[in-house]
Amino acid sequence: MSAAIGNTILSLPDQATAQIPKRNYINNEHGLLSWLLTGDHKRIAILYLISITFFFFIGGAFAGLIRLELLTPQPDLVAADTYNKFFTMHGIIMIFLFLVPSVPATLGNFLIPIMLGAKDLAFPKINLLSWYLYMIGGTLTLAALVLGGVDTGWTFTTPLSTHYLNTHVITAATAIFIAGFSSIFTGLNFIVTIHRMRCPGMTWFRMPLFVWAHYAASLLMVLGTPVLAIALVLVALERLFGIGVFDPTKGGDPLLFQHLFWFYSHPAVYIMILPGMGVISEVISTFSRKRVFGYTAVAFSSVAIALFGFFVWEHHMFIMGVSNYSALVFSLLTMLVAVPSAIKIFNWAFTLQKGSITFETPMLYAFGFMGLFTIGGLTGVFLGSLGMDIHLTETYFIVAHFHFVMVGGMLMAFLAGVHFWWPKMTGRMYPESLSKLAAVTTFIGFNLTFLPQFILGYLGMPRRYHAYPPEFQVLNVLSTAGATVLGIGYMLPMLYLAWSLKYGAIAGDNPWQATGLEWQIQSPPLTENFLETPIMDHEAYDYEWLTNKTKKEVTTVG
Amino acid sequence: MGLSPVLWQFMVKWLHASALFPAEASGISPYVDALYFFLLLMTVVGTALVAVLLLVFSIRYRREKNPVATQVEGSTLLEATWTIIPLAIFLVTFVWGALLYFRIYNPPANAMNIYVVGKQWMWKAEHPGGQHEINALHVPMGQPVQLTMISQDVFHSFSIPDFRIKREVIPGRYSTVWFEATQAGTYHLFCTQYCGTQHSGMVGTITVLTPDDYKKWLQQSTSGMSLAQNGERLFASMGCNSCHSGNAAARGPNLAGVYGAKLTLTDGSQMLVNDAYLRDAILNPSQHVTAGFAPIMPTYQGQISEDGLIDLVEYIKNMQSNYRVQQTQVTAESDLAAPTTPPQGTNETVKP
Numbered sequence A: 001m002s003a004a005i006g007n008t009i010l011s012l013p014d015q016a017t018a019q020i021p022k023r024n025y026i027n028n029e030h031g032l033l034s035w036l037l038t039g040d041h042k043r044i045a046i047l048y049l050i051s052i053t054f055f056f057f058i059g060g061a062f063a064g065l066i067r068l069e070l071l072t073p074q075p076d077l078v079a080a081d082t083y084n085k086f087f088t089m090h091g092i093i094m095i096f097l098f099l100v101p102s103v104p105a106t107l108g109n110f111l112i113p114i115m116l117g118a119k120d121l122a123f124p125k126i127n128l129l130s131w132y133l134y135m136i137g138g139t140l141t142l143a144a145l146v147l148g149g150v151d152t153g154w155t156f157t158t159p160l161s162t163h164y165l166n167t168h169v170i171t172a173a174t175a176i177f178i179a180g181f182s183s184i185f186t187g188l189n190f191i192v193t194i195h196r197m198r199c200p201g202m203t204w205f206r207m208p209l210f211v212w213a214h215y216a217a218s219l220l221m222v223l224g225t226p227v228l229a230i231a232l233v234l235v236a237l238e239r240l241f242g243i244g245v246f247d248p249t250k251g252g253d254p255l256l257f258q259h260l261f262w263f264y265s266h267p268a269v270y271i272m273i274l275p276g277m278g279v280i281s282e283v284i285s286t287f288s289r290k291r292v293f294g295y296t297a298v299a300f301s302s303v304a305i306a307l308f309g310f311f312v313w314e315h316h317m318f319i320m321g322v323s324n325y326s327a328l329v330f331s332l333l334t335m336l337v338a339v340p341s342a343i344k345i346f347n348w349a350f351t352l353q354k355g356s357i358t359f360e361t362p363m364l365y366a367f368g369f370m371g372l373f374t375i376g377g378l379t380g381v382f383l384g385s386l387g388m389d390i391h392l393t394e395t396y397f398i399v400a401h402f403h404f405v406m407v408g409g410m411l412m413a414f415l416a417g418v419h420f421w422w423p424k425m426t427g428r429m430y431p432e433s434l435s436k437l438a439a440v441t442t443f444i445g446f447n448l449t450f451l452p453q454f455i456l457g458y459l460g461m462p463r464r465y466h467a468y469p470p471e472f473q474v475l476n477v478l479s480t481a482g483a484t485v486l487g488i489g490y491m492l493p494m495l496y497l498a499w500s501l502k503y504g505a506i507a508g509d510n511p512w513q514a515t516g517l518e519w520q521i522q523s524p525p526l527t528e529n530f531l532e533t534p535i536m537d538h539e540a541y542d543y544e545w546l547t548n549k550t551k552k553e554v555t556t557v558g
Numbered sequence B: 001m002g003l004s005p006v007l008w009q010f011m012v013k014w015l016h017a018s019a020l021f022p023a024e025a026s027g028i029s030p031y032v033d034a035l036y037f038f039l040l041l042m043t044v045v046g047t048a049l050v051a052v053l054l055l056v057f058s059i060r061y062r063r064e065k066n067p068v069a070t071q072v073e074g075s076t077l078l079e080a081t082w083t084i085i086p087l088a089i090f091l092v093t094f095v096w097g098a099l100l101y102f103r104i105y106n107p108p109a110n111a112m113n114i115y116v117v118g119k120q121w122m123w124k125a126e127h128p129g130g131q132h133e134i135n136a137l138h139v140p141m142g143q144p145v146q147l148t149m150i151s152q153d154v155f156h157s158f159s160i161p162d163f164r165i166k167r168e169v170i171p172g173r174y175s176t177v178w179f180e181a182t183q184a185g186t187y188h189l190f191c192t193q194y195c196g197t198q199h200s201g202m203v204g205t206i207t208v209l210t211p212d213d214y215k216k217w218l219q220q221s222t223s224g225m226s227l228a229q230n231g232e233r234l235f236a237s238m239g240c241n242s243c244h245s246g247n248a249a250a251r252g253p254n255l256a257g258v259y260g261a262k263l264t265l266t267d268g269s270q271m272l273v274n275d276a277y278l279r280d281a282i283l284n285p286s287q288h289v290t291a292g293f294a295p296i297m298p299t300y301q302g303q304i305s306e307d308g309l310i311d312l313v314e315y316i317k318n319m320q321s322n323y324r325v326q327q328t329q330v331t332a333e334s335d336l337a338a339p340t341t342p343p344q345g346t347n348e349t350v351k352p
Helices: A032-036 A041-069 A080-099 A102-115 A124-146 A160-164 A169-196 A209-241 A254-288 A295-309 A324-352 A361-384 A386-392 A396-426 A432-459 A470-503 A543-557 B005-017 B029-060 B076-105 B211-221 B227-237 B275-283 B306-317 B323-337
Strands: B112-119 B122-126 B132-134 B136-140 B145-151 B156-160 B165-169 B175-179 B185-191 B203-209 B262-264 B270-272
Touching (some): A032 A041, A041 A080, A041 A124, A041 A396, A041 A470, A080 A169, A080 A396, A102 A124, A102 A169, A160 A209, A169 A209, A209 A254, A254 A324, A324 A361, A324 A386, A324 B076, A361 A386, A361 B076, A386 A432, A386 B029, A386 B076, A386 B165, A396 A432, B112 B156, B122 B306, B132 B136, B136 B211, B145 B156, B227 B323
Parallel strands (some): B112 B145
Antiparallel strands (some): B122 B132, B185 B203, B262 B270
16 A cells, blocks of 8 residues: 555555455345345345436436427427426436435445444345335336326326326326335334444444434435325325315315425425435545544434424425415424534535545535535525515526535435445446546536526526527526536446446455445455444544554554 | 615616516515525525635645644534524525515505416406406506416416516415516516416416506407406396395395405304405305305305306405395396296396
8 A cells, every 4th residue: 555645545455466355245146036136235225226327317318308398499399298298207207216215225225234333224125125116116107108108297286187187197106106115114224223233332423424314314204205105195096086185176175285295395305315415424524534523513413404304395385375474484494494404514614624635536526516505505595585485486496496406416415425435335446537527527517507597597487398488598508508518427427337347446445545334344345244243442434543443454464 | 775776777787688687577576686686695605605615625635735634523613603604694584585475475455456367278367347368467557456366277376577476376266466567568477387288388478558558458458348247247147146135134144345344154253255255155155154144055166167256256346235236136026027937946037
């Protein structure tokens, strides 16, 4: 290992002699069945990684088609119905089949047991079941797509979805209903694992912040998702049998659906972003060689977000004739939920202070996350502010805000995490310069795509419009151009990560010199993770402990 | 708001001329824009602060410069700072936004009322004088206008970006929004709630006219019958007048002057009679029985369109006495005596 002070922390074993460990979770068993029937959390994580990548590119293709149609003000590429199906499929696939499972089901599944010093999750078979449920949900979504699509929008607003559309609403609702159980089971598994399976010495406040973030997100999954399931069942019953829960002519309340739907779908935003925040904590700490600034504050802010996240749903309905006083309460709570996010951003920023910072790809993505998530979060304050929301809601402003948080925030965090743990998962490094290029391309493409949409939103361009007034064209062309760049930015990692599986440099146990338990074992790990149960005798992010440990190894091994 | 009016005008006009900013065409627009610029400033400063922190720390503490990190636990003082300052800013935003919300949604007392019915995929505006418009709305400048809106099918949303107003148009429930146009011209009207296939075709034009032009327009576009007159016809043809006759022995409550009054219902609750109450009482009478009356009124759900309901509501709203109701009844009863009239169900007959 070279000790010279360079601009990278990366320390790889001597490539001439290094080998991938002979026995690891990938080659432990062979054959397709050994994967499809596995109980190993790491293998299930890989199954998830492959399947969510597949759905990401399908959802992305729809995004591309939407932007292509919006290149011109006239409705010239596809018919109105087709366009409506495009944005519906884009929303359903990206939210329920990509964003919700993205970090938890892949990185969380792979890492949480290892980070806690456990051999597996609490319920390995339920973990496998949740992947199968996800795949059934995904297949049904594809079936709805192939059979002719669905055009309710991802929000399934009644009475449009129950009485006025003759597309495959039931199929799509069933798909989401089933995929929802996958999410509930994953959350349940994480909660039980975190409570019951921590290794000796792993107290709550020694857990990595990645685990804290997943704990908070899991609470949301377990408590929120059933409400979505209920709402979708009611939509299906209303559609099939006309039970009249949402139908005003039968004494039902059409707003009730939106209350139920947003009671899940607002916390769902935190289900999507919290695990991403966990990734950022790990990455920022590792590449600045420093304990996360104010560990406790960051840990509790995750829990605070989860808690407040349940009590802000009505801010999606400020213009819908809800009572003025409830609007006041929900606006106030919305302002409060913004504070823990602000705390996190500043704590991450101050983690860098007095650190020893290097700029590998995961760190670049993390920087991208911090910038874009800040914009995404602050533009959320616009929408939480009652009077401002009236003009901005249901326009491109909200589209831009949402994508800043979800794509600029979550997707950046996901890519940061995939690059960061890629050597651990596969035993091989990705190509560094190419991946830096991808990170920068993504950042530029993202801003070009979504910054113009803020302006379009304030001008009043409504969302989900197939055609628009010609004076909005310039900004739309910019946005479409940005989407093209963004598309390239996402294709690149797909290609070079696949390449690296065979040709990447051998990573060794701890290429980033990180402190987490997952970095103290071989890459790729053994099926049972640890040969003997580890004992956690230090705080999380204790770089002095790591230095001492490395020194000892050097002296004993020679 | 704090900024010199000249500078404000310059900035807003310049942005508008560059097609980056909507026109300020209503009384409320400058107030909304003021909050918008405040929030924009907050976002720019906040993002710049984060960017500067990242940049400065990245340069000062990069590995070449600072090979060994100094471990820091945290700092309660710093953390309190970046908890309290954002919280304070967000709370200011909350109060400002709330004040604006009430201002946008609470109409002044002198607002004139226009009804709007949304349906897949068109906007139908009904002026009290009987002018009907499709995907268009003519309004006078400098006069507060309240829209009472309802949807005949799915959720729609009525949005005029240049006025900075928007309100959901809901099936089965009146919602209202008001504005005061300050600039003559034509403006976009959008449906902003996804409502099915032709959602993006559910657009229209708002035309703001000077008061004189508006008067001319009203005269040229009248259909000859005001909404209240249409309502009176319906009131008679649907047989409402047989019970709501205003007679002492009538089976239904007297409706003259009922609008704006507080009614006591049989369950003891007090209800303010407004447009929504009248509509609900027609469609769902069993839930709205006035104290002292028997629950005998049948429901009119499915028998009358939203347009018809608006006519009836407008009629009852403007009904000051029962004179004409009783006149209609007298005419109907005198028909009873006529030899050619069938012996029953005559109350539903309409005489022109």
